[in-house]
Amino acid sequence: MQVLKQGQGSANACTADSVSRKTADLPASSGKLGARRVAVSKLDSDTIAQMWSVFCGYYADISRDKFLADLNEKQFVLLLFDSGDRSVQGFSTIQVLHRHFAGKPYIAVYSGDTIINQAYWGQSALQGGFYRFLMGLKVKNPLTPLYWFLISKGYKTYLLVSRGCPDHWPRHDSPTPGHVLGIIDQLSREKFADDWKPELGVLQFATPAGKLKEGVAPVDDAALAYPDIRYFVERNPGHAQGDELCCLAAIDVKAGASYVGKLTRKWARRQVRKLKA
Numbered sequence: 001m002q003v004l005k006q007g008q009g010s011a012n013a014c015t016a017d018s019v020s021r022k023t024a025d026l027p028a029s030s031g032k033l034g035a036r037r038v039a040v041s042k043l044d045s046d047t048i049a050q051m052w053s054v055f056c057g058y059y060a061d062i063s064r065d066k067f068l069a070d071l072n073e074k075q076f077v078l079l080l081f082d083s084g085d086r087s088v089q090g091f092s093t094i095q096v097l098h099r100h101f102a103g104k105p106y107i108a109v110y111s112g113d114t115i116i117n118q119a120y121w122g123q124s125a126l127q128g129g130f131y132r133f134l135m136g137l138k139v140k141n142p143l144t145p146l147y148w149f150l151i152s153k154g155y156k157t158y159l160l161v162s163r164g165c166p167d168h169w170p171r172h173d174s175p176t177p178g179h180v181l182g183i184i185d186q187l188s189r190e191k192f193a194d195d196w197k198p199e200l201g202v203l204q205f206a207t208p209a210g211k212l213k214e215g216v217a218p219v220d221d222a223a224l225a226y227p228d229i230r231y232f233v234e235r236n237p238g239h240a241q242g243d244e245l246c247c248l249a250a251i252d253v254k255a256g257a258s259y260v261g262k263l264t265r266k267w268a269r270r271q272v273r274k275l276k277a
Contacts, residue, residue: 030084033120035129038077040093047079050088058115058216061208061242070112078129080116090116092126094133097149101183106145108187109134109251114157118216121156124266127164131259134251146251149187151203151244153210155232156217158245162228165249166258170201172231180248188246196246202236203244211242 038047052067071077071093080090093112098105116126138146148165152158161168169176169184176184188196188203195205203209223229236245249255 027084027086029082029087031119032083033080033089033116033123033125034083035078035080035125037094037129037133038079040071040074040077043071043077047088051077051079051091054088054090054117055113055115057117058213059210060213062210066209067113074112076133078126078133080120080125080129082120089120090114090126092130094130096137097187099186101186102179104145106147106183107137107141108147108149108183108248109137110149110187110191111151127160130160131164135256135259138251138256147183148249148251149184150247150249152232152236152247153239153242153244154212154217155219155223155229155239158232158247159228161247161249162232164259165251166254167252168247168249170231170235170245170247172227184246184248187248201246202238203246204238205242209242211240 048068048071051071052064055062055067074093074095076094076096078092078094079088080092081087082089092114095110095112097108097110099108100106111130114126116123134146134148148161150157150161162171169180184201185196185198188198192203195203195209197204219229219233224233232245233239236243239245
């Protein structure tokens, strides 16, 4: 398999067929996702090649160098894999930042590149794996405010916070508190410098940093019927060109209770289906 190194190939090459797996030697795919957290330093070249292949399938205006630069600055990757043949079907990169705002410490977990193969959309492995990571970090730091810092060029990414975290910003039904605006501004300036446009609350990149390919997660009338999706489009009208909405979510007892409640409801629905079968 191809080892991906910075500077290899043309700057804008996106070869989604860079991985060749010998399917005769592999178990059959299950169609079901699993998730595991891996330190970036522990990733092997085969796994990185599979990640790049999936990423290429959905993003335009990207390069291997930019992909690897984003990966190398992160501490962890949440790998999403088919539970049958173990092939990589998605991932989310993770960086943990310890910072201070207004003289008080806080922790921010920054999500970088995130993608899931469309054949696996609708499954909850990403949410489950990421929330387990967040809750584990909160248990280790119970007295320090913990936030999820997420940037979103597509509404499906925004839904991870709008529907997964009770306290998230910006949102359609309430204004963003001043201290949250301050933290978003601090993190956005640190990570993106002049590409951060605080008056708009979005990132507008002077140099293209990737955008969803045409036809990937389009915003149609059915999607716009939901107030959180409609709000995302209103706040980030340039999302199709690669603009990113900067978001923050509080990871606290309320978020933990919400996550446990969702797991309980999901378990209950499975039991009901079994009884009806």
